[in-house]
Amino acid sequence: MFRAVLLVVMGSIAMLPVTAEAEKRDATATALHALIQREWQYQLEHSPTYASVSGDRRWNDRWDDLSLKAIEADHQHNLQVVAQVKKLDRKKLSAADQLNHDLFLHDHELWVEEHRFKTYLMPSNHMGGLPEGIKQPPGVQTAYQLADTLRFDTIQDYEEWVTRLQRFGTYVDQVMALMREGLREGRVHPQVVLKRMPPQVEKQLVDAPEKSAFHGPFTRFPASIPAAEQQRLTAAGRAAIAQGVLPALKRYHQFLTEEYLPKGTEQVGIWQLPEGEALYALLARRFTTTSLTPDEIHALGLSEVKRIRAEMEAVKAKAGFKGPLEDFFRFLLTDSRFYYRTGDELLTRYRSLSKRIDPLLVKLFKTLPRQPYGVEPTPETMAPDATTGFYYPGATDGSRAGTYLVNLYRPETRPRWEMVPLTLHEAVPGHHLQTSLSAEQTGIPDFRRFGYHVAYGEGWALYCETLGDELGLYEDPYDKFGQLTYDMWRAVRLVVDTGMHVKRWTRQQALDFFMANSPRQELDVTNEIDRYIAWPAQALAYKVGQLKIRELRTRAEKELGPRFDVREFHDVVLLDGSLPLDVLEAKVQGWVAARKAAK
Known part of the structure; x- marks a missing residue:
């Protein structure tokens, strides 16, 4: 059966037949789009706290249903979705829809695979709950944070909060x-x-x-x-x-x-759980979006630690310090010149740094987000157990700006030299640009606009710490050493995370290795190690993602020479949502090939 389309030919209108094959292609794309949209609505309805934080207020009177019955029903639903996607003829989709198909299927297959390890039976830890993602509801002890992130404008908003x-x-x-x-x-x-x-x-x-x-x-x-x-x-x-x-x-x-x-x-380590080693391998694959094995990741970490120590030695010499690196660490941690006396002074410095960076972004970025961000203190109730700073995305309806939360607890443990790389990572151009620009891309499905691959998002933010050189923010050798300290921090993660969860290191072994290679306060190191214990493999994503993004940029610079434009490169990386690293690599390679072909 044929249907007709209109074609304007030299001022006249002609009727051309559309083949059955073309109809099948259109039907396949329509079916895929409908399934993706339907499933996004399903995920929001079944993750009401995520929906609320995102600015969707339709289920503001509910918490996530964490009954075993609901969890099993969700698993069966995911199995059905996987089967539905696999029934679609991928070959009949455009290249853009093939990507949507593959990413959508990948998410659901991963949820199905992870279900057998029953991670849902460990829903709470001192960090709150499980790591990032739409299917990770808040932990009990951090649930109160919803009160500060939702919009309260109407009587209905308050009535729904009361019901909640x-x-x-x-x-x-x-x-x-x-x-x-x-x-x-x-x-x-x-x-x-x-x-x-x-x-x-x-x-x-x-x-x-x-x-x-x-x-x-x-x-x-x-x-x-x-x-x-x-x-x-x-x-x-x-x-x-x-x-x-x-x-x-x-x-x-x-x-x-x-x-x-x-x-x-x-003892510590996921190896103690039923099928613990297989679970860790899955989590490593999930968080890094690569096929790297735990042993390969451990070796990569050791290699990066060695490389960064050499760079630290060079910066130490530039600062005029004569002793060994360990003594320089001690100097950075103990000298009063590197600390503020009060939390208010810390907060003022963080805010001034953000204002300094904002106007510099146009040097490296062609597209900037419309959504603003603010700098606020980490809530006092969670500050003693929280990391130095983190970013909280804004609401998609514009009711809440992005927020860079900075930890003011015990300011005498928070050195000035770490503030520049932390701000580049958590605020701009790190998480704020990545999450905001992704949400503003209306040409891709919602699950990609608001989805988050940790290796991509955290890899991007860690890569952004290195951009301080190009923005003129590391002229002070101590600030530059701060950036290397943060880079070392992420390299050490590869070693100690795999060490504890696969190689059966003790917690003390992990603490000792971290302290020996990074001038971070013992409080921060302890909090970090305990985070890795609670969130196995999540911390692997940062360094793996950063190295891939830097590798792609270096390769593009080499192949394009004077035709390389860093502002265009950053658009290529940022303007298609959060992507697995192999997909990002293919995208950058396609851009490089197109640029080389252009005359």
């Missing part, structure tokens, strides 16, 4: 049920991680609802909500916190201290 608070107890009970099942199956974190959790919860066991972080929205009503409604909603919120939230947190705290913590393992 009322349902918090069910959410906590589901988390505890998963953790109890994890105990039965021998899937539990080491005690060194678990010991950090009860104090985090204890801080939230306040003696009055209005002192709870969950109460925050009721302290900042917009003027458009009448006073009587404000009083009604505040009373409802306090009742929900008193009757639902606080009792649930007390149950959770008691569960952690009396039931869960004593069962934690004394």
